Amino acid sequence: MATYRVLVLITLISLSIPKAFGLEIIRLSIGASNHELFSIVLDATVDKYGPYRFEINDVSSQGRAMEELANNRSIDLIWFATSSEREQKLLPIRIPIDMGLLGYRVCLINKNDQYKFTEISDKNSWERSGLSIGQGQHWPDTQILLANNINVFTSHSYHLLFDMLRAKRFDCFARSVREINREVKEQKLEDLSIERDLLFVYPMPSFAFVSRDNLALAERIRYGFKVIIDNGHFQNYFLRHQQERLQELNLNSRRVIRLNNPDLTQETKRALKNFPLWFPSFSEYH
Secondary structure (H helix, E strand, O other): OOHHHHHHHHHHHHHHHOOOOEEEEEEEEEOOOOHHHHHHHHOHHHHOOOOOOEEOOOOOHHHHHHHHHHHOOOOOOOEOOHHHHHHHEEEOOOOOOOOHHHHEEEEEEEHHHHHHHHOOOOOOHHHOOEEEEEEEEEOOEEEEEEOOOOOEEEEEOOHHHHHHHHHHHHHHEEEEOOHHHHHHHOOOOOOOEOOOOEEEOOEEEOEEEEEOHHHHHHHHHHHHHHHHOHHHHHHHHHHHHHHHHHHHHHHHEEEEEOOOOOOHHHHHHHHHHOOOOHHHHHHHHH
């Protein structure tokens, strides 16, 4: 009888703390950025869900990463801009991990091309100018820009887009305000420069995604985000990594070109409407 009671007790403990003694391996794409943020998110879950370790796999393109995740092959977690297609194939965790800044875009241009943009004041004047934008083939931005009657040239290769810009295949490589300064510095793009006057704004949140049947990991990530939002660590991370970059770009002095995103799902619109951390200029879309 005593042995039976011990076994029952062990079973109850194992059920109440299912991952206390197991290491969860979470496979990521080599092309993913923001590893630090997701380390903070997952670290906040260890007490409840147990230890974890990231494993980086050799999947670089967004298109391939999405297919690998959808088919439960070599990726467990990815994060990128949402779209109706991605939300249909994958399970989104509808928390904008960059406060919506992925939809704030400035142009990377050839150094001598600033004059092309001096007369642009809004979407209509951009359309009349005939200027074009370069984007990744599988990026949701591409469909947003096309839906707003903007000329777009695409490539399957992120790195090739820089060469296409240099060759003047298009006029503007639209980059997020959270990434363009880092790209210019790290890649030493001496022949290219950041356009000074314009800012594209459209609602395009970046979400974390897991496979549709991995409800446990989705729950763990939601819990981690709730913890770091409630304790202020998410806001601190954002300010530490983005505040200086945004100041360098002088966003308040730029002429804003507002675009619609017809691909936002109703579920995503509802999730964002009451999200407490959302970059202020997006409030008009709610």
